Amino acid sequence: MSVPPKSNPRWADVVTGRKTYTLKFLAAKILLGRVVRTVSAAPTPENVRDAVDQLFAIYEKNASSPSAQEDIKIIFG
Amino acid sequence: MQQNMYSVVEVEKFIAEGRTLLLAGEEALLRQLPKGQWIGGTIPYFITPSEGGAVSQDKIFVTDITAVTASAITSVYDQNGLGKVYTDAEGSGFSFIILPATSPAHASFALNGPNYKDFGNRPLIGWVAGVHLSDLGKATPKVFDGSSGAAYEQEAVVMHVTLPPGKSVDVGIINIFEQGDGDMLTFAADGFSCTDVMVNGVKENFAEYITRNNLDTKLPLVADYYGALVNISFQSVDPGGEVKFYAPVFTGIHYKHAKAVSNYAASFGEQLRKSNLDGQNIVFSCNCILNYLYSELEGRKTDPFVGPITFGEIAYQLLNQTLVYMEVHDI
Numbered sequence: 001m002s003v004p005p006k007s008n009p010r011w012a013d014v015v016t017g018r019k020t021y022t023l024k025f026l027a028a029k030i031l032l033g034r035v036v037r038t039v040s041a042a043p044t045p046e047n048v049r050d051a052v053d054q055l056f057a058i059y060e061k062n063a064s065s066p067s068a069q070e071d072i073k074i075i076f077g
Numbered sequence: 078m079q080q081n082m083y084s085v086v087e088v089e090k091f092i093a094e095g096r097t098l099l100l101a102g103e104e105a106l107l108r109q110l111p112k113g114q115w116i117g118g119t120i121p122y123f124i125t126p127s128e129g130g131a132v133s134q135d136k137i138f139v140t141d142i143t144a145v146t147a148s149a150i151t152s153v154y155d156q157n158g159l160g161k162v163y164t165d166a167e168g169s170g171f172s173f174i175i176l177p178a179t180s181p182a183h184a185s186f187a188l189n190g191p192n193y194k195d196f197g198n199r200p201l202i203g204w205v206a207g208v209h210l211s212d213l214g215k216a217t218p219k220v221f222d223g224s225s226g227a228a229y230e231q232e233a234v235v236m237h238v239t240l241p242p243g244k245s246v247d248v249g250i251i252n253i254f255e256q257g258d259g260d261m262l263t264f265a266a267d268g269f270s271c272t273d274v275m276v277n278g279v280k281e282n283f284a285e286y287i288t289r290n291n292l293d294t295k296l297p298l299v300a301d302y303y304g305a306l307v308n309i310s311f312q313s314v315d316p317g318g319e320v321k322f323y324a325p326v327f328t329g330i331h332y333k334h335a336k337a338v339s340n341y342a343a344s345f346g347e348q349l350r351k352s353n354l355d356g357q358n359i360v361f362s363c364n365c366i367l368n369y370l371y372s373e374l375e376g377r378k379t380d381p382f383v384g385p386i387t388f389g390e391i392a393y394q395l396l397n398q399t400l401v402y403m404e405v406h407d408i
Contacts, residue, residue, distance in 0.1 A: 026248055026305055027197030027393050033302025034191065037329050054196075061198040064245040064408050 003063055004076050006056045014075060015039050015051035021074050024067040028058050079141035080361070080383050082125050085109050088137050092223070097146040099173060099236070099361060100221070101204075101385035102137035107221050108228065115223030116151055116234045118175035118206030119216075122369055122386035130374035130386070134209070138385050140361045145170075145405050147241045151224045154233045156185035162235055163195040170240030171248075171403065173361075174203035174233055177218040178388040182233040187325050187395040188267055197393055200248045202403045203235075204363045205389030218388065245408045246360065248392045251352060251382075251400040252306045253344040253368075256299045256333035259290075267328055269312075270321045283320045295371045296335040297398050298326070308335070310367055310397035323367075323389065324397045341372030345379060345400075354404075356381025362402035363387045 004010070013019040017036045023029055035051040062068040083091070085106055091098060092113035100107060100117030107117045123138045125131050150166055159182060162172060176183040183205060190196075206218040220234040221227070240246065263275040274283035287294065297308035309332065312321040326332065338344045362382040368374060369386045382400055392401040 022304060026250065027200070029303040029305040030191065030307070030393050031197055033300070033305065033307075034329070036303065057195065058197045061195075062200075065200075065247050066245065066406050066408075067247050067249075 003056065003060045003072060006052050008076065010075055011052040011056060012048050015055055016043055016048060021071070023071045023074065025059070025062065025065060025071045026067070027062065028055060028068070028071060031055060031058060079139065080126070081139060082123065082133060082136040083139050084136055088139060091139065091141065096141055096143045097149055097238070098223070099140040099142060100137050100223075103134045104216070104219055104228070106135070106137050107219075110223065110226075112226045113223050114149055115221075116173065116175060116236045117221040117223065118177070118204065118234075118385075119219045120207050120385050120387060121209045122366060124364060124374065124379050124383045124386065126383050129376055129378035130369055132209070132375070140384065142238065142360060145240055145244055145246065145360055146238050148239045150237050151222050152235050152237065153222055153227075153229060154182065154235060155231065156181040159186050159233055160189065160193050162201065163193055163198050166237030168239060169199055169237040170244070171200040171202065171238050171246045173236045173238065174201060174391055175220045176203070176205050176233045176389070176391070177220050177230050178205045178207045179218070180231045182231060183389070184269070186233065186391075187269070187389075190394045191327075200246050200403065201391065201393050202248045202361065202401060203391040204385060204387040204401075205391070205395070207366065207388035243407055245406045247404050247406065249352065249354075249402055249404065250305065250392050250396065251345065251348050251402070252308060252398070253338055253341060253348055254297055254299050254308055254335040254398060255306055256301060257336040259334050262298065262332040262334070263330070264326045264328055267325055269323075269325050270319045271326060272319055282317065284314050284316055284318060287314050287320065288316060292334055293337065295367075296337060298332040299335045300330045300332050307394075308397045308399055324395045341368065341374070342377070354381070358404040358406060360403045360405050362400060363390055364400040365390055365398045367398045368400070
């Protein structure tokens with residue numbers, strides 16, 4: 001399964017908390033538990049970009065994981 | 078996947094066959110084993126397939142991961158090297174870590190693990206080694222690198238495993254606790270202990286707060302990480318002084334005291350149903366010594382999960398009072 005590029009605005013929606021999803025992939029949930037609060041508190045372009053980089057990397061590196069694949073479907077349809 | 082209790086002689090045979098093993102047992106037993114492709118940690122508490130919760134000081138709990146191992150390398154990390162756990166051994170399908178309780182590696186991983194470079198780029202699962210509770214203060218928890226036969230009490234041992242083609246693994250948790258309806262608690266510093274807490278944004282002495290509100294410290298603090306509930310268990314409360322935890326609290330994370338759990342088995346069953354696990358693909362699992370004690374798991378089963386009962390559980394970061402598991406999938 002291909003992971004949508006970082007330029008897809010849905011990534012920023014997730015890390016800023018503009019959109020919330022019920023996700024399954026544990027590593028992403030733990031990461032988001034931290035970064036959503038950080039980015040919400042200071043939603044600078046740098047913070048958003050850094051958070052998107054981290055979240056994208058987790059899904060890209062774990063693209064074969066069934067739970068990561070389910071999350072990608074949930075977030076991007 | 079093979080997960081069961083075996084004698085030293087039986088484990089020696091598995092090692093001689095070249096099997097890849099994750100081991101848990103008493104130090105005296107692990108020290109008898111020959112070199113091979115295994116790592117291990119000390120603990121005498123288990124959930125076994127036949128008896129459920131049990132204490133054993135003459136058998137070793139074996140998790141045989143040969144079927145999900147194309148190749149494996151073992152690394153030993155001190156507290157300063159652990160930050161490379163996700164970046165070493167590139168191409169590995171997962172990494173399995175065992176830390177000795179109260180060691181510098183344990184403390185360092187607990188505090189810094191969530192910020193390691195490339196956090197989560199591969200599944201990281203494992204546990205914290207301990208000792209029989211009657212040996213607390215007398216014996217030290219240890220981890221073993223089977224490739225050298227060496228034991229460590231300050232460092233972590235990690236097996237980086239490359240999966241066979243067509244396999245993938247997932248790490249998950251079963252947590253019977255959820256946030257209660259009480260105050261929002263935050264902390265001014267990361268750490269295994271604190272004196273003050275912010276209660277709904279107002280600073281006060283945490284020990285006094287616990288006493289005044291008659292909080293049951295067998296119930297953990299619970300943080301919500303984007304739907305993943307992460308516990309922080311209480312170690313001790315010094316009236317008017319420090320409150321100590323078995324895992325660190327972190328700044329910026331919102332905690333609540335857990336709702337009471339009246340029946341572990343019923344709560345466990347409910348969480349198991351929610352997880353939609355069929356149990357067929359579980360490679361490894363472990364559960365917490367505090368769940369074992371507080372929920373009186375001795376003699377009780379937690380099907381489909383068996384494994385060591387630990388002084389801390391690791392699913393990417395250190396957890397408390399939580400069952401962690403790893404599943405394998407065909408892709």
